[in-house]
Amino acid sequence: MILGADRELTKIQAAKLGELGPQTWLIEEMGELLPPIGGFAAETTASLQKLLEYLDQLNFGDDALKKLKNRKKDQGETSLILSPVLIQPNQAQHPDIATIPWVDWTFTLPPRGVPAALEWWHFETSLRHEASWHDFAESIGYHAEVLEAPAADKALSPPGFVGGAGLARRFNRHGDATMAGAIATLPTNFSDIPEGG
Amino acid sequence: MPVQQATLTPLVIPRIVFEGGNVTSGEHESVSGAFLVWLGPGPHGCRCVIAMLDERGYPFPIRGLANPWAHISAKKERIANSIKLPLDDSHTFFLVAHPDPSSARQLAELVEKAVADGGQLPSTPHRLKMIALKASKKSSEVVYGFQIPRTNASFWPPGPEASGGWLLYRRMPYAELEPVKEQVAKLRRALGALYYPATDTGFDPYAQLGKSESPGEFSIGVQAALAQFQHDAAACQCARRASQAGPWSVLFDPVENAPSLKSSTPLVPGLADAATLDAIGAWHQARVRKPGAVLVRVSQSWLRVEAAIAHLAFCELCTALGLLYSPTIGSTLRNVAAAGGNGRSEYSNHKVGLAIDYRSGDFVEPSAEYPVAFEAVWTLDDRQLQTALAALNKARMQLQKMEKKGKSTPDELALQEAKVNAATEAVKIREAQIGEDPTKSSYDLSFHLYGHSSLDPLLAPATETLDFLTHALAEARSRFAARLRDEVFGTTDLHPEPDPELRAAFDDWLGPHLEHFDRACSAILEAASPPESQNAASALAMEFFRADIRRFQWDGFEEDGGTTRIAVDAASDAKRYRPEIAPRAKSWLNLSRVAYHAGLWTIGSRKGEFKFPVTNPAASQEKRKPKVEFQIKQPNYERYHWFVQAVRAAVGQLGWTEIHAKISPKKVKGEKKAPAAIDVALSVGEIDLEQIGRRINRVGRGRRDSSVMGMGFG
Numbered sequence: 001m002i003l004g005a006d007r008e009l010t011k012i013q014a015a016k017l018g019e020l021g022p023q024t025w026l027i028e029e030m031g032e033l034l035p036p037i038g039g040f041a042a043e044t045t046a047s048l049q050k051l052l053e054y055l056d057q058l059n060f061g062d063d064a065l066k067k068l069k070n071r072k073k074d075q076g077e078t079s080l081i082l083s084p085v086l087i088q089p090n091q092a093q094h095p096d097i098a099t100i101p102w103v104d105w106t107f108t109l110p111p112r113g114v115p116a117a118l119e120w121w122h123f124e125t126s127l128r129h130e131a132s133w134h135d136f137a138e139s140i141g142y143h144a145e146v147l148e149a150p151a152a153d154k155a156l157s158p159p160g161f162v163g164g165a166g167l168a169r170r171f172n173r174h175g176d177a178t179m180a181g182a183i184a185t186l187p188t189n190f191s192d193i194p195e196g197g
Numbered sequence: 198m199p200v201q202q203a204t205l206t207p208l209v210i211p212r213i214v215f216e217g218g219n220v221t222s223g224e225h226e227s228v229s230g231a232f233l234v235w236l237g238p239g240p241h242g243c244r245c246v247i248a249m250l251d252e253r254g255y256p257f258p259i260r261g262l263a264n265p266w267a268h269i270s271a272k273k274e275r276i277a278n279s280i281k282l283p284l285d286d287s288h289t290f291f292l293v294a295h296p297d298p299s300s301a302r303q304l305a306e307l308v309e310k311a312v313a314d315g316g317q318l319p320s321t322p323h324r325l326k327m328i329a330l331k332a333s334k335k336s337s338e339v340v341y342g343f344q345i346p347r348t349n350a351s352f353w354p355p356g357p358e359a360s361g362g363w364l365l366y367r368r369m370p371y372a373e374l375e376p377v378k379e380q381v382a383k384l385r386r387a388l389g390a391l392y393y394p395a396t397d398t399g400f401d402p403y404a405q406l407g408k409s410e411s412p413g414e415f416s417i418g419v420q421a422a423l424a425q426f427q428h429d430a431a432a433c434q435c436a437r438r439a440s441q442a443g444p445w446s447v448l449f450d451p452v453e454n455a456p457s458l459k460s461s462t463p464l465v466p467g468l469a470d471a472a473t474l475d476a477i478g479a480w481h482q483a484r485v486r487k488p489g490a491v492l493v494r495v496s497q498s499w500l501r502v503e504a505a506i507a508h509l510a511f512c513e514l515c516t517a518l519g520l521l522y523s524p525t526i527g528s529t530l531r532n533v534a535a536a537g538g539n540g541r542s543e544y545s546n547h548k549v550g551l552a553i554d555y556r557s558g559d560f561v562e563p564s565a566e567y568p569v570a571f572e573a574v575w576t577l578d579d580r581q582l583q584t585a586l587a588a589l590n591k592a593r594m595q596l597q598k599m600e601k602k603g604k605s606t607p608d609e610l611a612l613q614e615a616k617v618n619a620a621t622e623a624v625k626i627r628e629a630q631i632g633e634d635p636t637k638s639s640y641d642l643s644f645h646l647y648g649h650s651s652l653d654p655l656l657a658p659a660t661e662t663l664d665f666l667t668h669a670l671a672e673a674r675s676r677f678a679a680r681l682r683d684e685v686f687g688t689t690d691l692h693p694e695p696d697p698e699l700r701a702a703f704d705d706w707l708g709p710h711l712e713h714f715d716r717a718c719s720a721i722l723e724a725a726s727p728p729e730s731q732n733a734a735s736a737l738a739m740e741f742f743r744a745d746i747r748r749f750q751w752d753g754f755e756e757d758g759g760t761t762r763i764a765v766d767a768a769s770d771a772k773r774y775r776p777e778i779a780p781r782a783k784s785w786l787n788l789s790r791v792a793y794h795a796g797l798w799t800i801g802s803r804k805g806e807f808k809f810p811v812t813n814p815a816a817s818q819e820k821r822k823p824k825v826e827f828q829i830k831q832p833n834y835e836r837y838h839w840f841v842q843a844v845r846a847a848v849g850q851l852g853w854t855e856i857h858a859k860i861s862p863k864k865v866k867g868e869k870k871a872p873a874a875i876d877v878a879l880s881v882g883e884i885d886l887e888q889i890g891r892r893i894n895r896v897g898r899g900r901r902d903s904s905v906m907g908m909g910f911g
Contacts (some may be wrong), residue, residue, distance in 0.1 A: 091489060118749075120646065125552075125797055128552075129545050133544050137533070142421040142425055143427075157296065
């Protein structure tokens with residue numbers, strides 16, 4: 001079974017899977033079982049593999065689907081649930097969908113994380129602990145008051161600076177507490193290097 | 198008696214757009230961001246209404262708003278709340294293009310006074326009747342509004358001649374017009390030439406290389422740079438461009454008094470008014486630049502000079518320690534307006550030239566050019582434990598306070614002591630829980646980088662290694678000093694005899710940098726000193742080199758992004774990533790440690806980012822709570838075979854190396870509650886019925902074996 005957070009996507013997937021012919025599938029959407037268009041007729045592994053391969057084709061080959069997938073969506077809400085219909089071996093050739101005990105089996109694939117957050121390639125000079133972000137921004141030629149102004153969608157009437165909203169920086173003018181990874185004392189050896197950032 | 202019929206003029210919500218364009222194509226055609234000063238017939242003569250045009254061109258009242266920009270220009274108001282005007286009448290209004298709403302109020306006062314006194318209006322107003330406009334490109338719906346010419350004469354106040362009569366600022370209503378974009382590009386280049394980073398790309402911070410994709414955009418970076426110029430010019434602070442020898446010679450420009458910025462009106466930060474443009478011109482004529490720090494270029498990338506020097510020192514130390522390739526920069530400076538997310542911080546040190554991203558391939562595997570390995574390091578950082586410790590600390594502080602004051606009764610003291618004891622117990626319980634059942638959420642993940650080195654201090658005699666490194670580091674020091682000299686004085690023969698003043702300033706400046714480099718060399722040589730015991734490994738071998746390491750395997754479904762691979766030596770690893778260096782790869786060099794001595798500290802993974810299975814910043818905090826990838830409810834042992842087959846198929850298709858399952862056993866008759874659920878981790882190779890069955894049995898017996906978690910930290 002396939003579940004997509006996107007209703008349209010699910011419908012298209014359902015329709016496409018129906019075109020597979022003798023293969024039969026069940027579609028579940030957001031916890032609701034849609035009318036079955038079939039069950040697993042073949043051995044589970046093979047069926048799942050075929051399903052996944054077919055999903056890959058859908059993802060990259062179908063223009064309509066591409067269009068849907070390109071829409072801006074909150075990735076956190078997108079998930080794909082595969083629930084294979086678990087039939088008894090002796091029913092493999094002639095499954096009886098009505099008796100298939102599938103309902104208490106759910107395989108949930110959460111949205112995949114992004115490797116861009118690993119940051120293993122990132123280095124910063126030790127100088128960053130000697131002043132605040134605010135000071136560094138100003139020293140290279142940015143007026144920090146502009147950047148500090150509240151972001152457009154976060155304040156109704158920001159005081160002071162006019163001419164459009166700022167970036168709502170969370171640093172403070174003199175401090176170091178709001179900088180991510182800021183530390184109170186400098187490390188004296190390698191093992192003391194702060195790991196966060 | 199005849200019935201009197203009153204004819205009411207219908208009120209409509211007007212929209213103001215530029216004429217001559219396709220008014221239906223979107224916001225660019227709207228006069229968004231301008232203030233509207235409308236002359237209406239009031240009970241006592243003229244009365245002005247002041248409004249601000251939103252991004253669609255609809256006027257919204259700004260009464261009571263000190264700064265309406267965030268409210269009106271960015272927040273979509275309901276159109277019904279906008280100002281309504283009679284449809285059939287001819288209307289008289291001014292459009293004010295200025296970032297400060299007080300300018301519109303000032304104009305309104307002038308207009309009202311002129312009307313009351315019968316004097317001349319301060320500017321020629323628009324006198325127009327509303328016409329029908331299409332609501333949008335696709336819609337046949339009709340809205341009513343005004344069309345005004347696309348010229349600077351449509352707006353008040355008049356702009357400076359130096360910028361073609363356009364008053365330039367961020368979110369100006371005519372920002373999309375080509376003549377305006379040309380003026381903005383000119384302004385950006387002018388500010389860049391004074392070393393103000395008025396640009397939107399980290400590859401061309403001073404807008405001199407033509408690398409911006411939108412050179413005509415008045416971004417927040419331009420606004421911030423222009424505002425800083427105004428600040429410096431008003432304070433008469435600048436540096437005089439003294440030498441043109443090498444690219445870094447700019448670092449030695451002496452500070453002096455700048456041509457001042459004089460304005461008859463209060464300066465508005467980020468507004469390119471006539472006084473500001475005059476001051477920019479005066480600075481150019483006086484050959485001065487911004488005071489203080491500037492960005493310098495290294496390997497086509499831009500950095501603050503401190504970071505650039507640390508990078509050069511890192512490269513030379515790596516070469517001395519046998520690294521078989523050079524650290525390759527991927528990116529450094531970032532657009533100050535860039536959004537955060539996906540590992541990027543909105544207040545990143547990249548934006549201020551302090552951070553370097555070395556080449557990272559596709560984030561998961563390194564590039565062949567720079568095939569470094571990254572090994573995971575987990576350190577205990579449990580949030581529940583932190584909370585418990587904080588509660589304990591608070592309880593202790595309260596107890597001390599009560600004892601110090603001496604006003605508490607014995608009962609109150611006893612109660613507080615009990616609280617301290619309870620908090621202590623809570624800490625102990627959590628510590629025990631972590632010990633028995635570690636999860637990835639209890640740990641912070643960071644990475645250490647390793648590179649393939651041609652040295653082998655693990656096997657070579659310590660004295661030989663020390664001799665070799667003494668010589669190699671001395672050579673590295675010479676190369677480092679020569680590189681800095683070239684950057685300052687240039688590599689051409691145009692300046693064979695350096696300016697004596699510059700020479701003296703350079704020598705003073707170079708000293709501390711060489712001292713820092715020498716300290717790094719000393720740390721390495723000290724570690725390389727032969728151990729007292731012949732059988733002991735030298736500190737160098739232990740601290741800087743490894744025989745094998747375990748690369749990190751990315752997995753987007755893991756709680757912390759992945760787990761470790763099997764141990765691999767440098768030569769075997771090089772065969773996969775860069776075969777031609779494999780014969781010379783003898784050991785792994787700890788690049789993180791070398792970088793530390795050079796003045797570069799790694800941040801590893803973002804702290805807390807991997808406490809959640811989905812390292813997706815788009816997901817809300819709530820959604821980031823740990824999830825389980827697989828759930829089995831009401832397990833039926835006969836079905837495990839099918840479960841395993843399905844999991845194996847999914848694993849095979851999605852490239853997983855390990856999956857997690859949450860198993861919730863059924864409540865058995867006669868028991869008060871069902872056994873606790875258990876999380877199990879299964880490697881691909883070990884997914885079989887017996888494994889799962891055994892683990893389920895453990896649950897059934899109430900035993901939990903932490904080793905099945907496979908967390909990679911023991």
